[in-house]
Amino acid sequence: MCDTCGCGQPEDAVTIKKPGEAIFTSENNGVSLDNHTHTHSHNHHSHNHQHSNHTHGKTIHVETDILIKNNLTAERNRGFFEAKKILALNLVSSPGSGKTTLLEKTLLKLKNDILFYVIEGDQQTMNDADRINKAGVPVVQINTGNGCHLDGKMINDAVKKLEPEGNSVLFIENVGNLVCPSLFDLGESFRVVIISVTEGDDKPIKYPTMFESSDVCIINKIDLLPYVNFDIAKAKEYATQINRRLKFFELSAQTGEGLENWFNWIGEKSSKF
Ligand SMILES: Nc1nc2c(ncn2[C@@H]2O[C@H](COP(=O)(O)OP(=O)(O)OP(=O)(O)O)[C@@H](O)[C@H]2O)c(=O)[nH]1
Ligand SMILES: [Mg+2]
Known part of the structure; x- marks a missing residue:
């Protein structure tokens, strides 16, 4: 999994924050930590050397426990989303x-018809939450510190802070990483x-777990196809080898090409949820 990259950091290294707000952690309940600007970076320094002492068997055991615990929290999230009719x-x-570009375009186009909420995940900065805030949609930012993925508990905490109404769509933008987020169910619908x-175009076969565990595959930046060596048919063939259920969208979040099909899919899924 990711025990060498900081995912085993203490829970209080994670912050959950609305734009313009003091840092919230599970320990301080929103009391400002702004005078202590480095809360995120202290926790991992002394740990790096310790991991080499773990035996392989122990590592697998710990990771299994983490994933089982995560799955239980994810199921609680899923139950909440289903009961409130929230498409996550x-x-x-x-x-x-x-x-984030795709989210901005989607929210601006559909926000008058659909009630949206967003949870942003990045190791650091409020940049993406600020972008969503500008689009006029309620958002909380999770900063994972050294962590390279969101987990069920972070989403549970963020949802409590976001307080989404029912009959809505919740976008969760995970930390940019094609490996670790694939292992962590968040309770999402899709x-x-x-x-x-x-x-x-070989990403699906290099990182199969992510494609195997996904429901939808978006191929973005098609406006750049004339300038790069990317074969869409081959990428889709590779992805289909991994997961025959995948639904594909080819689009450019920047130019808007192909976005209509994505918008229609969200409209259809949110109305049925
Ligand atoms: N040419 C082109 N550029 C795009 C497109 N979509 C996004 N970009 C650019 O790609 C860069 C990254 O876009 P973001 O939306 O910030 O990407 P992200 O996946 O949210 O990035 P992280 O949150 O850092 O993982 C920006 O410079 C965007 O303008 C697209 O369809 N075509
Ligand atoms: Mg982003």
Whole structure:
């Protein structure tokens, strides 16, 4: 899994914050930590050396426990979303594939017809939450510190802070990473993996777990196809080898090409939920 990259950090290294708000952690209940600007970075320094002492068997045991615990919390989230009729979409991808750009375009187009909420996940900064805030949609930002994925507990905490109304759509933008987020169920209704054409068409077979665990695959930045060596048919064939259930969208979040099909899918799924 990801025990060498900081995912085993203490829970209080994670902050959950609305734009313009003091830092919230599970320990301080929203009391400002702004004078202590480095809360995120202290927790991992002394741990790196310790991991080499773990035996392989112990590591697997701990990871299994973490995933079982996560699955239980994710199921609680899923029950809440189902009871409130909230369509929860977990957006996963490499960094920079265009997740936030796609969200901005989607929210601006559909927000008069659909009630939206957004949870943003990044290791650091409020940048993406600020972008969503500008689009006029309620948002909370999770900063994972050294963590490379969102987990069920973070979503549970963020949802308590966001207080979404029912009959709505909740977008969760995961931390940019094609590996670790694939292992962590958040309780989402659908997982949406995004690849952009600048990343290479072999991503599905290099990172199969993410494609195997997703429901939808968006191929973004098709406006750049004339300039890069990316074969859409091959990328889809690779992805289909991994997961025959995948539904594909080819689009450019920047130019708007292909967005209509994505908008229609969200409209259809949210109305049925
Ligand atoms: N040419 C082109 N550029 C795009 C497209 N979508 C996004 N971008 C650009 O790609 C860069 C990254 O976009 P973001 O939306 O921030 O990507 P992200 O996946 O949210 O990034 P992280 O949150 O850091 O993982 C920005 O410079 C965008 O303008 C697209 O369809 N075409
Ligand atoms: Mg983003």
